[in-house]
Amino acid sequence: MKAIFFRNRFAVMALWLLGVLYGCALFADFLAPYSYKDEARGFSYCPPTAVHWIENGRLRAPFVYGTKLMFDEFRRRVYAEDRSSIYPLEFFGARVLGVAAPGRMYVLGADSRGRDILSRILYGARISLTIGLIGVAISFALGLIVGGIAGYYGGRIDNILMRMCEVLMMAPGFYLLLALRAAVPDNFNSVQVYFSIVIILSVIGWAGLARVVRGMCLSLRERDYVLAARTFGLSDLQIIVRHILPHTVAYSIAAVMLSIPGYILGESALSLIGLGIQDPYASWGNMLSDAMSIVRIQFAPWILWPAFFIFLSVVCFNVIGDALRDALDPLLKRETFEGRG
Amino acid sequence: MLLELRSISKSFMSRSGGMVQAVDDVSLAIAEGESCAIVGESGCGKTTLARIAMGLVSPDRGRVLFEGRPVWGDKIRECYFRRKARMVFQDPFASLDPRYSVKATLDEALYLEGRIPLAQRQERMRVTLASVGFSPDILSRYPHEFSGGERQRIAISRALMTDPKLLILDEAVSSLDVVIQKEVLDCLAGLQESRGLTYMFITHNLKAARRITRKITVMKSGKIVE
Numbered sequence: 152m153k154a155i156f157f158r159n160r161f162a163v164m165a166l167w168l169l170g171v172l173y174g175c176a177l178f179a180d181f182l183a184p185y186s187y188k189d190e191a192r193g194f195s196y197c198p199p200t201a202v203h204w205i206e207n208g209r210l211r212a213p214f215v216y217g218t219k220l221m222f223d224e225f226r227r228r229v230y231a232e233d234r235s236s237i238y239p240l241e242f243f244g245a246r247v248l249g250v251a252a253p254g255r256m257y258v259l260g261a262d263s264r265g266r267d268i269l270s271r272i273l274y275g276a277r278i279s280l281t282i283g284l285i286g287v288a289i290s291f292a293l294g295l296i297v298g299g300i301a302g303y304y305g306g307r308i309d310n311i312l313m314r315m316c317e318v319l320m321m322a323p324g325f326y327l328l329l330a331l332r333a334a335v336p337d338n339f340n341s342v343q344v345y346f347s348i349v350i351i352l353s354v355i356g357w358a359g360l361a362r363v364v365r366g367m368c369l370s371l372r373e374r375d376y377v378l379a380a381r382t383f384g385l386s387d388l389q390i391i392v393r394h395i396l397p398h399t400v401a402y403s404i405a406a407v408m409l410s411i412p413g414y415i416l417g418e419s420a421l422s423l424i425g426l427g428i429q430d431p432y433a434s435w436g437n438m439l440s441d442a443m444s445i446v447r448i449q450f451a452p453w454i455l456w457p458a459f460f461i462f463l464s465v466v467c468f469n470v471i472g473d474a475l476r477d478a479l480d481p482l483l484k485r486e487t488f489e490g491r492g
Numbered sequence: 493m494l495l496e497l498r499s500i501s502k503s504f505m506s507r508s509g510g511m512v513q514a515v516d517d518v519s520l521a522i523a524e525g526e527s528c529a530i531v532g533e534s535g536c537g538k539t540t541l542a543r544i545a546m547g548l549v550s551p552d553r554g555r556v557l558f559e560g561r562p563v564w565g566d567k568i569r570e571c572y573f574r575r576k577a578r579m580v581f582q583d584p585f586a587s588l589d590p591r592y593s594v595k596a597t598l599d600e601a602l603y604l605e606g607r608i609p610l611a612q613r614q615e616r617m618r619v620t621l622a623s624v625g626f627s628p629d630i631l632s633r634y635p636h637e638f639s640g641g642e643r644q645r646i647a648i649s650r651a652l653m654t655d656p657k658l659l660i661l662d663e664a665v666s667s668l669d670v671v672i673q674k675e676v677l678d679c680l681a682g683l684q685e686s687r688g689l690t691y692m693f694i695t696h697n698l699k700a701a702r703r704i705t706r707k708i709t710v711m712k713s714g715k716i717v718e
Contacts, residue, residue, distance in 0.1 A: 375587035379650070382546050384574045384604040393600075394589055 155478040162474030165467035172464060176276035183270035184248050184256060188431040191255055193220060194265035196451040197230050200256045202240065214239045215256050227450070260453030262441050268456050275433035275457065280464060282349055282434075283414035289353035291407050294360030295399070299391045301361065302368020313365065316358035327355055328417060332426045341432045348427055352417045360406055367399045401479050409472035412465035419461055435461050493560060494524040494658055494690050495545065495577070500554035502540055514540040515551070516714035524657065527684065527691035529701035532711035538694045539582075541711070542662045545692065546579050558658075575604050578651035582663035584643035588635040594621075594646055595631040601653040620649040623686065624679055641672030645679055652683070660692045665700055677703045 157163055175182055200215050217236030221229045238254025250256040259268040301312040319327075331351040339347060371377060372395065380390050415435075421427035422436025423443070430437060435457040441447065442454045502515040515537040522528045530538050543549040545556055547564060556563045563573045578601075581587040588597055598617045602608060608616075618628045624645040635643055644664060651659055661680070665673045677700060683689055684704070693704045701708050710718035 375581035375583055376589040376592075378543075378548055379579070379581060379587055379647075380589075380600065381548060382574060382579050383601055384571060385600070397591055 153478075156474050159474040159477065161470050165470040165474075168463065169467045169471070172276055172460070172467075173280060175273050176280050179270075179273040179277060180246075182247050183267070183273040184246055184250075184258065185267040185270040187266070187271050187274035187433040189266060189270070191261070191265035194218065194230075194255055194257070194261050195263050196228065196447075196454075197255070197257050197261040197265060198451070199258060199260045199453060201232070202256075206237065212239055215250055215254060217254055259456050260451065262438070262454060263447075268438070268453060271433040271438055272435065272457055272460055275435045275438055276460070278345060278428055278432070278434040279415055279418060279436065279461070282345070282352070282418045283411040283468070286349045286352040286356065286414040287407050287411050289349065290357035290360060290410075291403065293353065293357035295364055295396055295403065297357065298361035298364025298399075299368055299396050302365040303372050303387065303391050303395060305369065305372075309365065313362065316361050319355065319358040320362075324355060324417075325420065328352070328421060329426070331355070332421060341429060344428060348418055348421060352414045355417075356410060356413065359410070360403060363406060364396075364399050364403060367402065368395050371395045371398055405472055405475035405479055408468060408475055411468045411472075415461060415464060415468075493521045494558065495522045495692065496520070496555075496557040496560075497541065497545060498555045498557065500541065500544055500551045500556075502537075502544060502549060502551050513714050515544065517553075518711075518714070518716055520709065520716065522658070522690060522692060524690055525688055526707060527689075527693060527705035529691075529693040529695060529705050529708045530711055531695055531698055531701050531708055533696060536711045537714040538696075538711055539662055542579065542660050542692065542694050546577065546660060547573075571604055575654040576656050577658040577660065578654065578656045579660040579662060580644070580647050580651050580664045583667055584640045584647060585635075585667075587647045588643055588650075590635050593632055593634055597635075597646065598631075598650055598653055601650045605654060616653060620652045623652060623683060624649045639672070640668050641675050644668065644672075644676050648676075648679065648683070652687070655687075656689070658690045658692065660694070662694045663696070664693075666695060666697065673700065680704060 197218060200218070202213050202215055204210055204213055206214070214237050217233035217238065219231045219233040221231055223229045236254065238250045238256075240256070241249045241251060248256075248258075255265075255267075257267050257269070259272070262268055262271065297312055297316070301309040328351060331354065332348070335344070335347045335351070368391075374394075377390060377394050380394050385393070418427055418434060419436030419439065422434045423440050425437075425440060428434040428437050438454075438457040439461075442458070448455060497518060497520045500515050500518045501513070503511045503513045506512045518537070518541060520528070520530075520541075530541065532538050540549060544551045544554075547556075547570070558569070558573045558577065561569060563569055592600070595617065598620065599613065602613060602616070614628075617631060621628055621630065626642075626645065626649065630638075630646075635646070638646065648659075648664075664680075665676050668676060680691070681703060684691065691704055693701055695701050698708070709716055
């Protein structure tokens, strides 16, 4: 299985990219030039800052010029370099990259409150990338338990549990998300909001996996080794945990990997419309709420950077999920071995 | 009598919605040390009868008695029965969990024996494996590393872990080729002699049945006809 997975170059690349993204999220405190709430109102929608190496024809350590705020003929903000003030870049101080105060450096530009977009993307990754993993862990556990019980017992229990899944699945996902979010009190702090979103996304996400696991358990429960375990006196729970669920895990992992993007997009969608993570905390979704006006995008296109990172992580998870599914596909395995001769 | 099946009946719902009588008022008694073979064509209810005897399928009517006492309904009797009556299944490729090593497979069979010191467990594994012609070296290996006949012998050794009195062999040699069949039948005959085991040998192969016992019961359409 490993060999088939690692032969897929896109999947390996996606794995590396995700590793880098998670690494950045983990070390955001060090990697981000500023804190996620470090505001400079005078630099609202400041464009990416240019780094210079040459001053008056002479090479020197990298630096940035100060930024001057001006207004054009239509009273629009325009930022220009103030060549009279020079701020050298500082490497590996408290953060990996910084600039001497009062200068400011925006690698990917600034948002409406003059906060550094790169820093907020790095801090936002902590929420946007972990929400998928935690949410999927919860729905994975729920899906395995419910699917395992329904598939193993069959009959009335199966009927009740599967109808429950269908009720969840038939409601349009986004409206169900909004309805569940509406049930969460408004006075929750950010941590509570974060966990309530994780739980909401998990509640919506487990039903699909439960149905698949149930289908697999229906056939697995008739296997002779399961019957043998029953004759040895093992309890139903022990049989499900020891002999049934381990055989569904390989497939479930691939299914789960493919469902992580749904969680990332779900959080982004909620935050985008202001029902998810609230300012000043950063998530890729709530950063994008700045980009809901076409005029702002035209004026400051760099506010779309979070969309690029959402796209990148979603594509990476999908590629890895596809590669895992291929690696677990017995038909493909057979072809591979036949191909090897 | 070691095992008695009294007036057992079982019907299943068919796909078309009607009822199929799999076992119809079957009574059978097997004395200790006196093995019995049940032969019959496919679908005659042999396997259902074996599964009812092992408690894998509950009968619509009838009772299962072990050593003269009802098996089901009393936890202590159930535990005793599960330790003293074991089943070997038809397909050696499906009866061993592919994720379990031989050691884990044999160990699981001791579940009802409670806590047994490790040394004692290992000794039991060594003895049962030796009785089916294996050395303890195979304990760390997995089912896919064995042939069909070897797997069936591992399944038999698993059944022997609790030192049972009765082995229910459900088509235990049917899916094996002739040479391997002989190997497994020889192994079963040897165990019968050395351990005094009683077999309920289910097969559609009359010749194989004769290797194990002279007492042959014929089933047809859910009934004992001979």
